[in-house]
Amino acid sequence: MKYMQIVSLFSLTVLPQCQVTLRNELKQLYLFEGSAAVEVTWKGKSTVANQEDIVVGETFQIKNTSAIAVKLKGIALRTTHFKLPSKTIVLDRESAPHIACLIHSNEETVERLLTEAENQIAQLCEASVEQVNGRPGSREATDSLRKQTGRIDNRLIVANRHIRRHYDQPLTLQVLADLICCNPVYFCNTYSKVFKISPMKELQTIRMNKAAELLRSTHKSIKEIAANLCYVSSSQFSMKFKEYYNCTPNEYRRATSLQRSNEDARDTVSL
Structure with a gap:
């Protein structure tokens, strides 16, 4: 498939009551996971991502409202041939095992794992766009992803x-x-x-x-x-x-x- 290119692997620490912003540059998509719950805001809409939830989106603010520092681990991708998500997506590890593995990969394994994760990322973005635009099919796309990830990971x-x-x-x-x-x-x-x-x-x-x-x-x-x-x-x-x-x-x-x-x-x- 190869519709995505790895820009960087990143690791951030957000201090208590502090905020960081991940900005979209050149159709850049961010996927990350936190060591504790954080508040994620995009276009004035906020949601909570719990520990080990996976967050997918293009531009958002991440606020640590807890009393301890939160470590964020993630990956930035440059995408082509499909639209970026129309909203921030928060999902648990179990529903997207390939994406979770991609986030926790290193420089030696990330290219290999990207091939497996591309389908999951593309389906998530497609479902998000359809849901916001009110087109039919968003539920079918989400269900398709759930069915795909419900199978045992071959690895x-x-x-x-x-x-x-x-x-x-x-x-x-x-x-x-x-x-x-x-x-x-x-x-x-x-x-x-x-x-x-x-x-x-x-x-x-x-x-x-x-x-x-x-x-x-x-x-x-x-x-x-x-x-x-x-x-x-x-x-x-x-x-x-x-x-x-x-x-x-x-x-x-x-x-x-x-x-x-x-x-x-x-x-x-x-x-």
């Missing part, structure tokens, strides 16, 4: 598949976020909402299930199993295992071995 599926296939490798939240070119905090929050479990908890669960399987079905030492599952030491592995199963790996192995022996004995008697 989350990629991350989930990577965890399941490479649980025996040194995975961290940062490694997984970098894999899909996403901010670690946003990735963790979104993954948790979609899969009902955090990515690192998912990793631990898979490793613990595999550990139990190895303890039951092999004669590998605790040290070998710990190394196989990418734990830095057998003591770290044993601590995690006890937290998960409420017993040590050796206790689990003895208990499962005893259970199998009892089951074999019962089978022998029944014969």
